[in-house]
Amino acid sequence: MQVKELYADEALRIGSVMLEMSEEVKEADGSILVFLHKSVDGDCVGSACAAVSMLKNMGVPAKVAMPEKLPDNMAFLGVDDLLEYIADPSAEEITIDGKKVVKVMSVDCTEGSRMGDMGQIYDRFEDAVTVDHHEVTELRNDRKWIEPQASSACEMMFYVAKQTAEMLACDIREVLDKRAAMCLIAGIVTDTGRFTYTNTRSETLEAAGELMDLGGDIMAVCHNLFDKKTPQEFRISSQACLNTEFFADGKLAITTVSEQMFSDFGATKDDIGDVVSRLRDVEGVELAVVLRETGEGSVRANLRSKTSFDCSEFAGRFDGGGHKRAAGFTVSGKAMADLKDQVVKEASELL
Template sequence: MEKILERLKDAKTIGIVGHVRPDGDCIGSCMALSLYLKHNLPEDRIIDVFLEPIPNKFLLWKEAALVKQTNDSHIIYDYFIALDAGSKDRLGFAEVYFNEAKTKINIDHHISNTGFGDINLIVDNASSTCEVLFNLFDEDKIDLEVAKALYLGLIHDTGVFKHSNTREKTMNIAGKLIAKGVPFSKMIDETFYQKDYLQNRILGKCLLESKLFLDGKCIVSSLEKDTLSSYGVSPADLDGIIDQLRITKGVEVAVFLYETGHQEFKVSLRANGDVNVSKIAVLFGGGGHVKAAGCTMEGSVSDIINHLTNLIEEQLIK
């Protein structure tokens, strides 16, 4: 597998794709690999990146403006590389290029990866796809722009080195990237923690109006459609609200719901203790992980909360 980059040296055309609704690791790994190849291969090579629109906060490289968002050109790539995508259907509009490419490469860290490439490099104990890429690269050839991209993936997939996927190796890599001059304080603030004014206002409203249930072991907050429009926010502005609810002292389960259609709610669940929230989400056609799951539910806010708190209570008293 270390020979992957060796093989790419002979390629005339290389395509790179991440997954739909790209996150920090997806964008970081696509930018890292494309810039690394561009900076280390002869200039006549065609290296294209395909991604859905990149959120403004992740536009950290001038080359991000060259990322392609359509599949209307007809080109069969020598190599097409999928990054951070657990299955082929996650590739979105660029899947057609992947399917037609002469050699398909799949690099990822999801344990559930289906191995859909001709060549697959799945490192399921790596914190991020960026960590996998770091190990493929020649350290001396990693310049500041590539280092920034790799660092972005590390901080986003580890929740800034907080999640359990953070290993000693992850921190060692982060240290090496910092030594390359990555502006880490600024990147962490501006890509991870920063909220705009509207996002802060809606977070404040959710916290102010949150309610405790089950002797303070469960916290719930909800937003109806009218509120979303009167505050001028969209679902993307609600990221992080559930995490703020979850860290309330004494809380075992946090629930956040917002209305997506008439009496239809998107529900997020987070657990601190032993409650398996995935089990609850699955009952309503959703899913996720033991401590973080989601589903869509119908009914009034009070009915949904009743339903959920009953199920949470059942697990709490076991």
């Protein structure tokens, strides 16, 4: 099956850049860090781990610069050996396995400001290679592939791997191993909501099918990322749903999760990941919002919409971003109750 026209040229270009970068790193006897955004999800983790796997198969040391602990529900991917937790990102020299980091790459993210403490390292490099499906027009150049039509960064990385294999005249399994295929299908499943969101295209389904042929277990991915629940997760997500309030004639559904709730249920932020989608699925709801206290003096908002509301544009009012149907933002120095009132007022006016 040929690479789809939507991806062919750009995937080929990025594959070429990755090969060139790997040769430069070999000559420098260095290493590569791959960066992703904080509040990690299946797409950024999957695409980053696949990129690292590809770079290692090109013969260079590479790791994912993790801004936080890998969520428990992603442990099934078995990628701990690909992850790097850097204790002092302000250090003058960062090394991987004793080799200085001389090149960087980012996936599902273009700005160091979204990478937590790891952004201190990323921002030192001006020649980062980037693969992202968020609209960031001002950052386009020959080393960045920005494709808002793609369902996910993982879908894009699959086509990069496919074009790389063609350039090397080798079987794709020599570029993308079984574990990397699992990581990529996890990201695609995450960002398409199990192929139910409007960002699911024919290219997306074909990529998923080929990744299954390469060893990606879609049933294991769906079970671990969507279906499996701990008692703590079940209880806090149920309570968050019970606390939901409806505004704008039922078009807006919003709930809040406080630090105290997390403490009472013995839960973590990852335990409420499904709540916003459950609110959006309520009949008549056009916009769903979940606000949670982060424990760092800030409030995180997650937004999901159906057809008529642009989540990305709304999140931009609070210096956030994302996609039309899924976005988020973080606000510091404001009480969650006050932020909720502001969100309800501004969103209701738009709805």
